[in-house]
Amino acid sequence: MANGPEQLQELIDTLALATGSPVTLEDRELNLVVSSGHEDVIDEVRRASILRRRSTADVQGLFAAFGIARATEPLRIPGDPGAGRLSRWCVPVRWRQVTYGYLWLLDPDETVPGDLLGELHEVFGQIAAAMALRSRAAERTTWAVGELLSADAGARVRATEELRSHGALPPTGTVVVVALAPQGGGPLGPVNSWLLPGTVLAAPMGQRAALIVPNTDRHTPAAVGTRVARSLVSQHPAGVAVGISGPVDPTTGDLGWRQADAALRVALTHQPPTTPAPADSAVVVREWGGLGVRRLLALAGPGVITATLVDERIRRLYGVDADLLVTVRTYLDQAGSAQRTAAVLTIHRQTLYQRLRRIEELTGLDLSDGSDRLLTHLALTLDPP
Numbered sequence: 001m002a003n004g005p006e007q008l009q010e011l012i013d014t015l016a017l018a019t020g021s022p023v024t025l026e027d028r029e030l031n032l033v034v035s036s037g038h039e040d041v042i043d044e045v046r047r048a049s050i051l052r053r054r055s056t057a058d059v060q061g062l063f064a065a066f067g068i069a070r071a072t073e074p075l076r077i078p079g080d081p082g083a084g085r086l087s088r089w090c091v092p093v094r095w096r097q098v099t100y101g102y103l104w105l106l107d108p109d110e111t112v113p114g115d116l117l118g119e120l121h122e123v124f125g126q127i128a129a130a131m132a133l134r135s136r137a138a139e140r141t142t143w144a145v146g147e148l149l150s151a152d153a154g155a156r157v158r159a160t161e162e163l164r165s166h167g168a169l170p171p172t173g174t175v176v177v178v179a180l181a182p183q184g185g186g187p188l189g190p191v192n193s194w195l196l197p198g199t200v201l202a203a204p205m206g207q208r209a210a211l212i213v214p215n216t217d218r219h220t221p222a223a224v225g226t227r228v229a230r231s232l233v234s235q236h237p238a239g240v241a242v243g244i245s246g247p248v249d250p251t252t253g254d255l256g257w258r259q260a261d262a263a264l265r266v267a268l269t270h271q272p273p274t275t276p277a278p279a280d281s282a283v284v285v286r287e288w289g290g291l292g293v294r295r296l297l298a299l300a301g302p303g304v305i306t307a308t309l310v311d312e313r314i315r316r317l318y319g320v321d322a323d324l325l326v327t328v329r330t331y332l333d334q335a336g337s338a339q340r341t342a343a344v345l346t347i348h349r350q351t352l353y354q355r356l357r358r359i360e361e362l363t364g365l366d367l368s369d370g371s372d373r374l375l376t377h378l379a380l381t382l383d384p385p
Contacts, residue, residue, distance in 0.1 A: 005194065009034045011127050012103075018120060019112050021105040022046070025093070025127065027135075028101050030055040030063075031192035041106050043086040052234050053192055063090065068102060074117045079108060091117060091124060095132035103127070138193060141168050145203035145212055148253040149177065160250040168201060170214050174247035177256035178211035178225040179264040182236040183284075192231055200224055208264070210257065215247045222285055229283040239282040241267035246288045259288040262297035269384060296382060309379045316363040317376065318385040325385065327355045328367070332377040336367075 008025060016023045016036035024046065025033040032053045038046065049055050055063070066077055071092045079087035087110055091103040103124070105112060117124075140162075147159035163169040182188050187207040196202060197219045201212040211228065213221045221244050229240040243264025248256035267286040288295065296305070310318075317328070327345065331352070334340040342349045356367055366372045 005034055008127060008130055011123055011130075012036050015103070015105070015120065015123055018123075019105055019107075019116060021089075021107050021112055023106075024049065024104045026055065026102050026104065027131065027194070028099055029190050029192075030060050030102070031190070031194055033101065033131075033194045041086070041108060043106070044084050046086075046104075046106060053195060053231050054234075056234070066090070068092070069099070074114060076107075076110075076114075089117065093124070093128045093131050095125075095128040098132070100128060100131035100135050137166075137168075140166065141201050142203045144168070145201050145210060146205070148212065148250060149203075149205065149210060149257040151254050153251075156251050156253050159253075163201070163250070169212075169250060170199075170216060174215040175250050175253070175256065176213045176215055176221040176247055177245040177253065177260040178213060178221050179205070179208055179243040179257070179260035180211070180225065180229055180232070181208045181241050181264055181268060182232070183239040183241055183268060184236070186236075188240070189232065189235055191228055195227055195231055196224065202228075205257075210260070212250075212253075222287065226283055226285060229285075233282045237282075239284060242283065242285040243267055244285065244287040258298040259295075262295060263288050263291060265297050266291060266294050293378070293381060305383045309375065309383065311375075313364045313372075314376065314379045317359070317365065317379070320359060320362050324355055324359050324362075325380075327352065328359050328376065329380045329384075331356065331367070332373060332380070336373065 012023050012025055012034050013036050022036050022038045022041050024035040026049070027033055032049055035050055038050075045055075045059055049059070063077065066075065068075060068090050071090065072094065073092075075090045075092075077088050077090055079085055086106050086108040089103075089105040089107055089112060091105070092099045093101040093103060144159040144163050147155040148163070150156060160169065164171055169175070180188055180191070188204075188209050190204070191202045191209050191211075193202050196211070199214050200219070203210050209228075211221075211224060213219070213224055222242075225242040225244060229242050232240050241264055243260045243262065243266070245256040245259035245263070248259070263286040267284040291297075300308070317325070327341075330344055331338075331341045334344065338349055338352055342352045345352070359365065360367060365376055367376070
């Protein structure tokens with residue numbers, strides 16, 4: 001029986017050969033699972049689905065209007081030449097009266113008869129059984145991942161034991177936690193689990209998402225997180241942020257989540273990375289190991305940090321002109337070196353001194369005092385305005 005993408009691919013190719021139609025398989029959230037080859041028969045709907053690994057919201061709404069969610073038998077979706085959409089069959093992937101996904105067969109000339117689809121019921125059944133098995137396994141692991149990242153030590157131990165007993169985690173070793181969130185706020189939306197290596201677990205965490213990557217995996221956490229983030233960019237044009245923890249024992253998964261969350265918060269502020277950013281500017285990745293003092297974000301949220309660090313002088317600092325803020329932050333990042341700061345900002349050193357004096361006059365801070373400089377640097381780094 002098919003039990004993974006490779007076996008499902010074989011079944012989809014079998015359907016394509018038997019019907020003479022290009023075929024795709026999507027799960028019930030319309031994430032692309034596998035696709036047959038497409039030579040000359042393709043339309044923009046199918047092309048976008050393959051490229052994005054997911055149907056767009058408009059396409060989902062369009063097909064929903066044809067009643068695919070209620071369908072129990074193959075349903076013909078008419079083409080629309082004006083919209084560049086070809087006619088196709090939608091075959092609900094159902095196992096024990098539950099729909100787990102959809103098969104889509106492009107049939108522009110309507111030459112694939114319904115009787116032929118009926119003859120292929122055994123292949124459809126194998127696909128449905130595999131999708132049902134995968135869905136049920138995902139439900140178990142999603143619950144367990146939430147427990148693994150919780151603050152309850154007993155729940156973490158039980159979740160680790162359960163995941164290992166089902167082979168979802170290696171019997172020994174550490175894991176890395178990856179957190180994802182959209183730039184600009186709001187819910188991230190579902191992660192296409194079919195993009196993940198079989199050893200990687202995923203679960204929603206509020207409006208964010210978490211991935212659990214075994215530290216022995218041949219797929220690096222950064223590569224996995226970046227791939228998932230890029231698949232979500234079409235839904236979040238402002239971009240997607242990724243935070244990556246250090247290696248942790250699964251029974252201390254809450255520590256990994258705090259580390260990943262701290263890295264994610266830095267990614268969401270677009271603060272300069274300590275390592276090169278991915279070429280795709282819509283995806284910002286930060287790793288726990290490169291956070292430096294920003295690791296303190298794992299101990300408390302911005303509100304707590306603000307209450308701890310910010311006094312009246314810092315509040316006045318937050319209200320100064322943007323150029324002055326950039327100047328003082330750069331000056332402190334350059335360890336108080338006027339020469340390096342002036343070079344980074346491409347200004348004359350006298351201009352720098354004038355700006356620093358102006359900042360002191362407006363705020364009451366003394367930038368020649370070590371304590372004031374540390375306070376200012378921490379405030380601008382950990383909770384920037």
